[in-house]
Amino acid sequence: MRIHKMLAVVAGLAVAMLGTSVARADGGGLDPHAKITVPTDPGYQSCQTVMATGAECFTTNDSENPFEVNGPTAAQIAANPDFDIITNFFYEPDCGANDSCAPKDTLQTLFFYFSNSISGAIYGCDADQSIANPAFNSCAVTGMVSIDDVSEVEAELSCTDSSKCTGMLPGFEGQASVTPEPGTLLLLATGLPLIGLYSWKRRKALDLGRQNQTDPAAC
DSSP states (O other), X not given: OHHHHHHHHHHHHHHHHHHHHHHHBTTTBOOEEEEEEXXXXXXXXXXXXXXXXXXXXXXXXXXXXXXXXXXXXXXXXXXXXXXXXXXXXXXXXXXXXXXXXXXXXXXXXXXXXXXXXXXXXXXXXXXOOSSSSOSOSEEEEEEXXXXXXXXXXXXXXXXXXXXXXXXXXXXXEEEEEEEEOHHHHHHHHHHHHHHHHHHHHHHHHHHHHHHHHHOGGGO
C-alpha cells in the first residue's frame, strides 16, 4: 500500500510538471533551447561566399545589433515537437578585407536573438565547449530586443575565462542548433513511464480486489 501511495504521488507530480512544461510554449509546445558552436570552421572565408550557402553574415555585433538565430513558430512546434533548427553564421569585420584585423576586432561577447519568439515560452542557450579552442564558454538570455518593431528574445554569448575560450575571431564561422529544452525532454522521458507504472499497479490491485470479492475462499 505504501508503494502504491508513493507511486501515486510521483505520478501526480509528473502529470503536473508535464502539463506545466508542455503548456509553457504558447499553450502546447516545448521551450526552445539554442546550442551555439563557435568555431565550426576556423578557416577564413568571405561574407559573399557564406551568404551563398544561406549563412548569416555580420560585420559588427552588439546588443542593439544582434544577429538572427532562427527559432520555431508555435505552429512548427505543434507540428513537430522534436524540432531541430540550424542557423549558420559568420563574422567578417571591415578589417577582414585587407587582413588588417587587430586583437580589438575579436568579439569577446556575441549577441543574438531568436526569431519568431513565442510569448510565454522560456528560452535558453549554452555555449558548446566540447570542441577544441571554443570561442565562448557561457551563454545567457538577457531580455527582449526590438527587431523591426517586433519584440524578440535576446541572448548573449561570452568568453569569461581566456584560458578556456578565445572569443570570436574575424573569419570564424559558427552554428546555432535550436531544439526543445533538454530538461523538458528528460521530464517527458521519465514522467510518462512513471505514470504508466502507477496505472498498471492500480489496475492490478483493482483486479485482485474483484477476484477476492467473487472468490471468498481466496480471503
